[in-house]
Amino acid sequence: MVTAGVRASKQLHNMLLNNILRLPMSFFDTTPTGRIINRFSSDIFSIDEKLPWAFHDMFFCGVAVTGSLIVISITTPVFLAIVPPIFVIYGFVMSYYIASSRAFKRIESVAKSPMYQHFSETLSGVSTIRALRCHERFIADNATRSNLASNAHFVWAVGNRWLNVRLESLGSIIVLAASLFAVLARGSVSPSMVGMSLAYALNITVDITWLVRCLCEVQFEMVAVERTDEYSNKNQEAPNFTDVPLPENWPAQG
Structure with missing residues (x-):
């Protein structure tokens, strides 16, 4: 899994770099530098x-x-009866959160680009800024852009807390159901088996919570793949070499 991840990230980076280096100048005239830096950094x-x-x-x-x-x-075999509805509810909560989290990720990524662009431009013109004594204005601009990026991250954090509250509530329902079924089956199940069932019921709430969060995290981070793929598939300049036969004296004029 580690090898596959390294290989995939290297390939995505090389595709992005090769395509960026071959894009027409019109792309760099209309695209802020911060957006390009954001792709290669964040x-x-x-x-x-x-x-x-x-x-x-x-x-x-x-x-x-x-x-x-x-x-x-x-x-407690009767526990299987509540597994399908519980997983349906988990799936509904997860799908609702994933749709929101992907939008939050896009907003956060877009909000970071002006901050990167402002920092890059400030760094390249720092001598002029000091000569004209405009450093206070640039510090204020940087603080404003940083606050916008932080606000976008705060929205994602609030959505994350929303997910956590609902997952913990569903986990409590699982523990309650396992406890009730263990009490109802007290005559046919030994106390040691009941204790083991309750112990695993407590563990499964944590495991399911982390499983849902990991699934959401995968969807959340796939936005980065989507953003790099966007720039990797933009139209390039004409190729350096073509298969079209040209006369030996080309170009004869112009």
């Missing part, structure tokens, strides 16, 4: 670091949830 960092770990955690959380469900179902 988005590539998400692809390199965050996305592989999100896949890694999602896989192991899925294995842990499957194992816990098997143990609980063996000790």
